[in-house]
Amino acid sequence: MAEAGPAPWDEDALRALVPRVLAALVRRGEDFDTAEDALQEALVEALRTWPEHPPRDPRGWLTTGATRRLVDARRSEAARHRREQRTNEPPPSGAEEGDDTLFLLFCCAHPTLPPASQVALTLRAVGGLTTREIADACYVPEATMAQRISRAKRALRGRPLDRAGDLAVVLRVLYLIYTTGHSGRRDLATEAIRLARQLTLATDEPEAAGLLALMLLNHARRDARLDAHGRLVTLDRQDRSRWDRRMIAEGVRVLQAALARQDADRPRGRYLVQAAVAALHDDAATAEETDWPQILAWYDDLVALSADPVTQDPAAVLGRAVAVGHVLGPAAGLRETERLRDVIGERHRWHATRGYLFERLGDRAAAAAAYAEAGRLATNVPERDHLVLRAATVLAPPIT
Template sequence: MDEGTVRTLTPHVIGVLVRRGADFATAEDAVQDALVEAVRTWPADPPRDPKAWLITVAWRKFLDATRSDVARRRREEVIDAEPPPGPASERDDTLWLYFLCAHPSLTPASAVALTLRAVGGLTTRQIAQAYLVPEATMAQRISRAKRTVSGVRLDRPGDVGTVLRVLYLIFNEGYSGDVDLAAEAIRLTRQLAAVVDHPEVSGLLALMLLHHARRAARTDADGRLVPLTEQDRGAWDTGLIAEGVRILQAALARDRLGEYQAQAAVAALHADARTAAETDWHQIVEWYDELVRLTDSPIARLNRAVALGEADGAPAGLAALAELDPSLPRHTAVAAYLHERTGDLDRAARLYAEAALRAPNLPEREHLLRQAARLNARSGR
């Protein structure tokens, strides 16, 4: 059984069951039961129409579950006749499921888990392994999310921005366990782009592709972080870069700029530079100006301070940094970098060590400690 095909079909089958009257939670459970049946029977007897087979079996599983539940007998009018087998409907419910799984009533963590389960077709175990939590914990999270959205009816268009934020959260988790969440986020965003015509969907897809293109160069052979300026650009995936730039250009041509397009434009400028020294930092500052205008994000302002330090000199970057809240994530690391650029190595070393204590993960912490040790060695300490 081809796992990719099954994961692609999962949201379609859930959508069909919901349109026939199943509540979301029961429909999702029925589809998972059908997938278990598929794993058992397809290798010896593969169906001619996998989607139709999954719909038929999932619907029967739903009927069995509903008929055995006395409390749900009020729904007899929904289940009094099983639709006859035949070719599956071509209606695509994927977009509806994206909106449902990213419903504002869900926490970001729950929305991510439900999206990976219902739209991505991942198992609870795979999602738990990817997020490094016990399977029972993830099962509870998914169950609560399903109960929350079971009574939701999307009788008006959902919020594309909310869906994009959920997908971006998935992408930023990167890789852990046997599921590559960055690749999964790209797959889901491609799927979303196929069913909704929105420049920000294209912007997010371009951003993901451009970042993913640098993945092989982000760590060395020992697994240590490699800063962008020191990465082997020959290891970047030029195919993904070309695709990301093409998608971004088409989105920008529609003249409906959004935050993901602006971020993708910054990533494209980094990808376009043959060496770190050739990076067009002045244009990057201009794109960060656009991003700040669109979002007023403190993180965008922090990144702008770095870019300004490269474009106009470290003092200019430090002046911009002084206007920001020092408690911002990575604020101290940026201050360390800019002070190093001014030649104040002692202060930079202290700030790198301080930033290491606040690092969000072990690889970043070790990188910052190495930076502090490097400067201390240069100062003879």
């Protein structure tokens, strides 16, 4: 174990300690807000000094460092004025370490917080990222992110944090982290996978595993998603030899174990179903070998999870339209997209999907118009560039 002796410096191991140390402090009766601040300061100090002087007991070092800062903070606080309410929450009784991550995830994904704050707080208190790293990954100034985090913690002050929250909210926050950004020194997709992995150690809910599987099975394609010039490459054109086979194998393992666990009491949820779709894509040696009938069957399950899929889960209906386009033909797929016109007809993804289906139908003019409209509505540069280029390409005379 890493705590047995002076271990080689390992930043990930350090970060994995953060939720455990923080949970211990909070369970001891410290309030979340000040304990988190104190731990963050200790963490920044650790990141600075450990590469040179790795501690014998990293967890003890962090706990002591944070405690010392808490004592200092309390002294200066007491000098100013007495702290108001904060004693009527009895510290929750001691629990297993696995629960620490879950407990903190529920705190950070508190439903009263706006999503951006849930993300920031989760990355700091559970992920062990510094404010600077979170700011870089979210493209905002460090001062802005620091403010967002302290406002979030202020909002949590005085709220009971020992009540089990809604796992669905935690899963949504992790998925949001996964899709938030890929910049800065810390890739948030990787962070989200790390957090989801921690979560699956703490709960055997099939949906938690489903989310982890979904992330792994999509993330495995990451290197193939951009070409050497940073241009977007769609799934059907990706160089599949660049997919991460080990990650796919892990995702499939997690998926299968979760599918085996789901039953009437714990029916399969949306992450599990989407993971199954991702697995089928990953499983095809070429785009032509994709098992579209099976994918369509999973999409049928996915839309069946919503009472009114068109308004509640238009992304699922749109994904299903592509599968319909492959199984029953592009004209049938296009008819499916029509149902979504009123809901997402102003979104680039709707037009891009129709462009793809028109292209398969052989209607190049309609495909070009749909891609061009998608390009006008796109909200990120690589996608915009890709769509404009698709529009230009389908209009160009075929190379003979």
